[in-house]
Amino acid sequence: MQLIDCPWCGPREEVEFHYGGQAGVAYPAAPAELSDEEWARFVFHRANPKGPLHERWSHSAGCRRWFTAVRDTATYRFEK
């Protein structure tokens, strides 16, 4: 099984982790001013590259903390 490096606990088995999708998606600063297009972009659109992706992961069956990792979606290898 793939080992994932938790910044707090060290390498642990993949089944202990929960995937949180693309990292760095900020809540809109002025939500009331967003157009429908901008809302759609915020709610439904996420990066989907074939290659490195900045992602949120949670060590849900361990320390339960969230962290950001860079993983290559083509090889599944964690880069950072």
Add this chain to the structure above:
Amino acid sequence: MTDTTTGPDARPWQPPDHPDFLWRTPEPKRSYDVVIVGGGGHGLATAHYLAKNHGITNVAVLEKGWLAGGNMARNTTLIRSNYLWDESAAIYEHSLKLWEGLEEDLGYPILFSQRGVLNLAHTEQDVRESLRRVEANKLNGIDAEWIGPDEVAKICPIVNVSSDIRYPVHGATYQPRAGIAKHDYVAWGFARRADEAGIDLIQDCAVTGFTTDGDRVTGVRTTRGEIAAGKVALCAAGHTSTLTDLLGIPVPIQSHPLQALVSELLEPVHPTIVMSNAVHVYVSQAHKGELVMGAGVDSYNGYGQRGAFHIIERQMAAAVELFPVFARAHLLRTWGGIVDVTADASPIVGRTPYENVYLNCGWGTGGFKATPGIGWCLAHTIAHDEPHPYVAPFGLDRFVTGALVDEHGAAAVAH
């Protein structure tokens, strides 16, 4: 006719030799009226119906690998139309009707076997949702009925319907016209027909870029040179984002690994298709005898055409819970494809900000059953420059208007 079964030259009857090639291997021309990117089931079906229904044959299907080696080669071939919402019911039922005549249309055996599907209900909420879906299906003219555990046991005797399991079977929805087909034969049948109509099927030809002029695409850049295109249809399933990113068209899909597995060959034990959302597995038995099983996607985004083994382990645990006899079956093979998942579990089909580029993606874990239906409707959309009524509800704009077609909750499981 000479009789070769008697006399000195006697030899047993042999079926006609399968031809070495079912289609030509043409060099790409410099220009086509329509370029279809992706030679999976959807691309090939679209080519067939462009020729058959609209007389459009100056068409190329560009495939980066070999024909139908993507999800078309990897899916578990479940075909059904018992979706909840009117929009989904319309396109999937249209597709199922085409399946029912497809062997004749293609002149090619596809082993379409309408053995029915049971969608099991394990909780009171499952039961309520199942009944709602059955009634919705009936209103849409789709064969559907609700049956109790005894009926389930009659249709598929190896399902454990006893009450002492973790998720007892409270009943099931039953669609008798659902079935399976031989995925490779389906692809080859469409490919052969498209080729006969003069359409060029070009393998080993990856699209790597687009040439544009304002809001029109004028051609595609490929690993085999530039090809001019009057219209471009994207049928790249799990790889769609890699193309739409090049065009700068934001498309709300996420690519995930989806795995499946087969057992060794067994005697016929499983006469139908059984799906269970709550226990999370689905099973059918292929013509040769393997048990074919699948479940949900791996959680992370991935383009690797493989997934994690613990997902397979969970599928098998779920299968043994529902079918205790499987405990002694051996796993023969597992594999993965890449599926393009949307927020509402419905496809994205139709026009794009480029006036001559048509999008077909987001079929996720369930687009095999749609193969003839989407081929038919996408061909219409391309030929008439206007979405076919059955795909009109599935445009990109629904994510802005909010008119989602949410098939997650009530419409059985994926696939």
